[in-house]
Amino acid sequence: TQLLEQSPQFLSIQEGENLTVYCNSSSVFSSLQWYRQEPGEGPVLLVTVVTGGEVKKLKRLTFQFGDARKDSSLHITAAQPGDTGLYLCAGWENSGYALNFGKGTSLLVTP
Amino acid sequence: SQTIHQWPATLVQPVGSPLSLECTVEGTSNPNLYWYRQAAGRGLQLLFYSVGIGQISSEVPQNLSASRPQDRQFILSSKKLLLSDSGFYLCAWSGEGTGGKTQYFGPGTRLLVL
Numbered sequence: 001t002q003l004l005e006q007s008p009q010f011l012s013i014q015e016g017e018n019l020t021v022y023c024n025s026s027s028v029f030s031s032l033q034w035y036r037q038e039p040g041e042g043p044v045l046l047v048t049v050v051t052g053g054e055v056k057k058l059k060r061l062t063f064q065f066g067d068a069r070k071d072s073s074l075h076i077t078a079a080q081p082g083d084t085g086l087y088l089c090a091g092w093e094n095s096g097y098a099l100n101f102g103k104g105t106s107l108l109v110t111p
Numbered sequence: 112s113q114t115i116h117q118w119p120a121t122l123v124q125p126v127g128s129p130l131s132l133e134c135t136v137e138g139t140s141n142p143n144l145y146w147y148r149q150a151a152g153r154g155l156q157l158l159f160y161s162v163g164i165g166q167i168s169s170e171v172p173q174n175l176s177a178s179r180p181q182d183r184q185f186i187l188s189s190k191k192l193l194l195s196d197s198g199f200y201l202c203a204w205s206g207e208g209t210g211g212k213t214q215y216f217g218p219g220t221r222l223l224v225l
Contacts, residue, residue, distance in 0.1 A: 033213065042201050042216035043155075088154065092212070097143060097162060098170070099214055103154035 003027050004089055006102035013079055014110055021074045021087055021105045029091030032065055032072045033099065037086040046074075079109045113138035117202050117217035124224055130175075130189040132220050134202030137183065142204040143212070144185040146177055149199040149219075161185060197224045 004025045013019055023032070031050045035043035047056050049065035049072060056063045060083075062075040076083055086106050090099040114137045124130060136142055143162050147155040157170045159177035167177050174193060178186045185202060200220045205212040 035216075040199075040219070040221065042203075042219045045213060045215065048213055086153075090155075090214070097168070098145060098157050098160050101155045101157075 003100045004091055004102035006087075006089055006105050008105060009103065010106050010108075012108045012110070015080055016078050017109075019076050019079060019107070021076075021089075021107075022071070023073065023089035023102055024071045025091065025100075026070065027091070027093060027100075028069050029093060029100075030069075032069070032089060032091045034063055034072070034074055035088040035090065037088060037104075038084075043086075043088055076107075079107075081109045081111055083107060084109050113204070113215065115202060115204055115215060115217040117200075117220055119220060120218065121221045122223070124192050124222065126194055126224055127191045130187070130192050130196070130222070132187040132200055132202075132222075134185040134187075134217055135183055136204045139204070139206075140182060142183065142206065144179060145203040145205075145214070146185065146187050147201040147203065149201060155201065159187070192224045194224050197222055 004023055007022045031048055033048045034046045036046055037043040047063045049063055052067045052069045054065045060077045064073050086104045088101055088104045090101045116135050145160045146158040148158055149155050159167055159169055161167050161179045164179055164182055175189050202217040203214050205214040
């Protein structure tokens with residue numbers, strides 16, 4: 001059972017556009033992590049959010065954790081071709097030893 | 112700093128052959144270790160995790176097994192590979208304990224079973 005639902009699954013946009021990726025669950029997570037993965041490589045951690053309502057910024061990327069710690073969003077401003085990749089959200093349950101992953105959002109940014 | 116290694120990077124194996132993938136972590140002690148499988152660039156399926164030497168938890172029934180002979184070594188094995196075992200295998204580690212720990216991934220092994 002997939003506890004985290006990501007949307008959209010695929011996104012193809014042109015350079016300079018803005019986009020938002022969503023990660024939703026009915027479960028409460030103690031923290032939530034966002035990763036970016038390029039083909040043939042392991043996922044690379046972008047950010048960890050811990051507090052409900054928390055907002056973190058990483059250059060043109062803005063991450064938000066929902067007040068109830070059940071959902072999160074990733075907003076990219078003025079997307080660039082280098083942002084192309086698979087974006088994965090993953091959450092820790094309070095007593096869990098392992099992350100629960102969403103199925104990912106595949107982003108393609110064309111020049 | 113901590114680093115995680117996986118090998119081989121790519122493997123092509125015939126159906127019915129054995130499998131051994133190795134993962135090692137440097138720069139930390141008592142890590143939690145994980146094996147994931149990823150199909151077609153989509154989400155990650157947790158296969159096994161370990162919180163200590165000799166302690167293995169299996170998440171999905173399959174013909175794969177895992178072992179942790181040393182604190183920072185995690186091995187994924189199979190006695191007889193199936194076509195459905197093809198995929199991208201990722202090893203990861205996190206700090207000991209439950210919840211809230213950042214998880215770091217290795218570079219992955221691409222396995223093709225023919």
